[in-house]
Amino acid sequence: MPRSRSPKPRPGTWPPKDGGPDSSVTDSSPSLPGLLPSEVLRLGRSLLLDPERVQDRWIWQHPDWPGFTQDWEHLVEPLGNARQALGRLQMASRVLDPRSAMRVLAEVLAQEGVSSSAIEGEGINPASMAASVARHLGLPVDPTAPIDRNAEGIAAVLMDAMTNRDAPLTVDRLCRWHRALFPESRPGLAIGVLRPGSVHVGSNISEEESIVHFLAMPRERLEPELDRFITWFNDSKGAMDGLVRAGLTHLWFVTLHPFDDGNGRISRALTDLALAQEPIAAPLARMSRCILQGRPDYYAALEQAQAFKNGLNVTPWLRWFLEQTAQACAQSERVVQATLAKGIFWARHAEDPINERQRKALNRLLDAGPDGFQGGMTTRKYAALTRCSPVTASRDLAELVERTCLRSYGAGRSTAYELIWDALLLGQ
Template identity: 35%
Template structure:
């Protein structure tokens, strides 16, 4: 098997831009709409939208690698890094690292890429790991392979360049990243296209002992924001994680050749979908803010706890609506109290009654 970095045209990636013209146009439209929505928001609501997106990215980029994090810990980490204190203590150090990385990537989006910046990101991400050497390129003679399957029946999906080639490869990568930035010698003006190549190129080098996927996705977001000229509010990993198998298959195929049109088409559409989902998340944050403005002074402690649980489900909504049984589970109220609380919420217009008999449930009223 010959991989992309072993071929004579490495890293001269070739692609057919005509295949992504429609998606690029749609992305430009979506990003303009999302930016307009953000600008129209009160500052506190806009900040909450940004925090929600960074938290979603942190949780999902970790989930892609098999790490499940406590959302509350991630929220505390992001808020602490933003200087917003009085947050619950962070129990999971992994959440602390990825949360801090998300804020650092956003804050430094306009900076030229450097080796030191990558080492800083790597240290933030994995400083809690005792067995990983952070803030340096991988070393040693063992091959860096992407493997799946049980012991003795492994499948090798990819093998990266040997460690002794990494410093030179990364020097060339960093130069490419900066040359393709706005105003660079080889500027790539389409943000999703630049992000697609930035991610594939980095993942193909696989320069770190661990954390390459998360750093690589952070680089894709940096490329997007830098090319767009402002920090974008979107979560690539939320979209990727929803169809993780497609992501790995597309990446594996792209690492067989330096003709990468199929990868570019795949990734540009991931970016477009991520931006569309981000717009939905922004809309939900605005609806949530308006909901609280209307009802917060009318809710008792139990009702507020249940409503928060429903709102935390995000744009997708609280699956199946809320029933008296679910309300009891969330609030520990009696059946009579749960029924009364839900009826009161419907009476003030906070919930909408649906179904009848055993199918009776309520949904949030977020339209106004």
């Protein structure tokens, strides 16, 4: 049966280094006598969970589930900030020409696919992900990028959530997404169907003991609960604030945990779908990269929201989600600005005699963005990137400084080179 992908995290830590809402342990045990609620639920490896024996621990056990409530006075500020960030992103993207807009979309979607998988400890080759997205968008594909069926599946889910935003959500659609995420069979994993048993998310603390962070509702409740969620999702479009709806979508689905694995990735795809259904669509507003950067906070926010003791008031979760939405919009805005800067740069240096080595290095710096190339370009890095000698690398870089393509800082062996991003981002 599928188990948590955690190696052995330190006692009491969650999430495991390479696990998350996707990392589940299937449980088909009929009972677990004598198990009582506690702040930390520890299980011997040989024991399995029975949801009926663990009462008043998780939000779905609340008698009023799923009657989520929120304190709007505490959401005004984060909601306003998220709306402003979304507006700035939309304004920035409007100045892009169609070709540049498509390149930005491809980059953002590729980052989304890689990041959503990385949250769950699933490594995806960025080049494979970029090539898969490019194929779906009809853009030129890097012929050297290795083909990855997992990347193809993730790209298919992202594209369906973006391009078929008006199609109703159904159980069949969710199962198609699940099959796309798992293109190859895995022992003990039910693919493309709802989980056959109950399931819990846990991390191992020793060979004999694990900590349970979340227990999903009993299997017999899953179909009616999932139908209720889908009905709400389809009926709530346009009937409530779209950003709050996206936050509730994410929490509700991952709490249902309808699949053996992949629930986190599908919940984030549903978040993308909810955002795409906004009256003013936001295809560049993607959450996974931002969540990945603050992954421990993500799991902590989920664990707090899913705890029975905190009731059905999910204001703290929504505040966290809206703050991440604002940050995600700002990250995508920087991608837009970097794309504009790249166009400005090459227009400015169109007549300069730049050789292919120099062009490759400059494009690497431009693609990395203002904060993406740590330590600047050095002679050693340049030589490795372009496969030339250190002498040639030093000469090429000196020429680029002379043509004001780059500026240098440091001295001697510590000399590094960088683009003049402050001027580029200001369009100067």
